[in-house]
Amino acid sequence: MDADVLVVGAGVAGAAAARALSDSGQRVVALDKGRGPGGRLSTRRTSSGSFDHGAASLQATTPAFAHWLASETRSGRMAPWRGGHVGVPGMSAIVAGLLEDVDVRWSMAVASLRRTEGGWRALDADGGLLGTAAAVVLAIPAPQAVLLLRSAAAEGELAEGPHDAMARIRYAPCWAGLVQTVGESAGLRPGVEPGAMLEAIHREADKPGRPDVGHWVVHATAAWSTAHLESSAGAVAIAGSFTAAKEWK
Numbered sequence: 001m002d003a004d005v006l007v008v009g010a011g012v013a014g015a016a017a018a019r020a021l022s023d024s025g026q027r028v029v030a031l032d033k034g035r036g037p038g039g040r041l042s043t044r045r046t047s048s049g050s051f052d053h054g055a056a057s058l059q060a061t062t063p064a065f066a067h068w069l070a071s072e073t074r075s076g077r078m079a080p081w082r083g084g085h086v087g088v089p090g091m092s093a094i095v096a097g098l099l100e101d102v103d104v105r106w107s108m109a110v111a112s113l114r115r116t117e118g119g120w121r122a123l124d125a126d127g128g129l130l131g132t133a134a135a136v137v138l139a140i141p142a143p144q145a146v147l148l149l150r151s152a153a154a155e156g157e158l159a160e161g162p163h164d165a166m167a168r169i170r171y172a173p174c175w176a177g178l179v180q181t182v183g184e185s186a187g188l189r190p191g192v193e194p195g196a197m198l199e200a201i202h203r204e205a206d207k208p209g210r211p212d213v214g215h216w217v218v219h220a221t222a223a224w225s226t227a228h229l230e231s232s233a234g235a236v237a238i239a240g241s242f243t244a245a246k247e248w249k
Contacts, residue, residue, distance in 0.1 A: 001118070001119050001132050001133050001134055002029050002131045002132050002133060003026075003027040003028055003029040003103070003131070003132075003133040004021075004026040004027045004028065004133060004134055004135065005021050005026050005027070005028050005029075005133050005134070005135045005136070005137060006028075006029050006030075006031060006120065006122055006131050006132070006133040006135070006136045006137070007021070007028060007029070007030040007031070007136075007137045007139055008030075008031050008032075008110050008122065008136065008137065008138050008139065008140055008148070009030075009031075009032060009039070009138065009139035009140035010030045010031070010032035010034070010037060010039065010095070010099060010104055010106075010139075011032075011038065011039020011040055011041065011095065011139065011140075012039055012040065012041050012094065012095050012098070013039075013139040014030060014032070014039070014137070014139030014140070015030070015037065015039075015095045015098035015099050015102075016098055017137050017139050018030045018098070018099060018102045018104075019098045019099070019102065021137075022101065022102055028102055028103065029103045029104075029105065029131050029133060030099065030102055030103065030104040030105065031104075031105050031108040031110055031122060031130055031131055032104065032105070032106055032107075032108060033107065033108060033109035033110075034106060034107070035106055035107055036092065036106060037092050037095035037096040037099055037104075038054065038091065038092035038095055039054070039095065040054045040055050041054050041055055041058075041087065041091040041092055041094055041095055042054045042091070042092055043087075043090030043091050043092040043093075044178060046178075048180055048213055048215070049204075049210075049211060049213045049215055050089070050090050050204070050210075050215075051178045051204060051215055051217055052086070052087075052090055052091040052202070052204065052207070052217060053176045053178055053217055054091060054176075055091065056084075056086070056200065056202050056217070056219075057081055057082060057084035057085060057086050058078075058084055058085050058086075058094070059083065059084040059085075060085075069085045072085070072094065072097065073085060075097065076088065077093050077094060077096075077097045078093075078094060079207075079208035079209065080208075081206075081207050081208060086207050086208065088208055088209040089209040089210065090210075105130070105131065108122075108124070108130045108131075109124060109125065110122045110123070110124070110130060110148060111123060111124050111125040111147075111148075111151070112148065112151035112152070113136060113148050113149075113151055113152045114152070115152070116132065118134060119132055119133055119134040119135070120132065120133060120134070120135070120136045122136070141171065142166045142167070142169040142171075143169075143171075145166060146166050146167045149166070172222035172225075172226070173222065173225040173226055173229050174199070174219055174220060174222065174225050175219075175220040175224070175225045175228060175236055176217060176218065176219055176220075177217070177218035177219075177220075177236075177237065178215070178216075178217060178218075179215070179216040179217075179218060180213070180214050180215055180216070181214040181216065182214055196221065196223075196224060197220055197221060197224045198218065198219075198220065198221070199219045199220060199221045199222075200218075200219045201216060201217070201218050201219075202216065202217045202219075203215070203216055204216065204217065
């Protein structure tokens with residue numbers, strides 16, 4: 001066995017699970033299809049700087065989570081912002097901090113699970129072995145988790161049924177636009193109210209620890225994103241620019 005536990009998914013949920021397991025003395029291997037930490041808290045790096053194109057901030061709704069946010073703020077990995085907290089210098093710093101000293105294997109897309117004597121094997125789409133452990137934690141979106149659970153059930157390694165409820169879970173999509181303005185427009189402030197297309201506009205430089213390079217993140221509404229879910233990024237950029245011009249004052 002490579003580890004006591006395989007954690008599939010190294011976004012904030014998987015990172016938190018890996019951190020808790022590791023702190024309890026378990027040998028953990030985390031597998032993630034991405035190229036680095038982040039998930040829904042990803043930071044996109046470009047030649048002109050970075051964009052937090054996922055969740056703009058974190059807010060606490062329980063005392064335990066508030067305590068964790070406070071401790072991360074004291075560590076310097078987070079800072080208060082607009083009633084919530086953001087990672088410094090990017091949102092992905094939050095996930096990276098949780099994964100310190102954890103064996104994380106990036107660019108590892110788990111396509112199926114197979115039971116072995118005393119544990120589990122995680123395989124890629126070609127049947128290549130990605131990792132083995134006595135137990136598996138799935139910290140991935142429900143549609144992806146359902147596929148892995150069905151792969152195990154098809155081999156008779158998992159009882160039918162546990163994934164039925166999970167298959168009914170639906171997600172609200174969100175198209176995100178990464179925009180860089182130059183010259184005088186770099187100092188603009190958003191004056192937009194949620195509308196038919198625009199849900200929010202965030203100026204990266206307003207967050208702690210970000211340089212002012214005219215970076216903005218635009219989030220579309222769930223309804224607009226759903227209507228354009230299967231469109232290409234180029235088509236969305238064209239359609240979105242016309243709509244945003246009407247709503248961004």
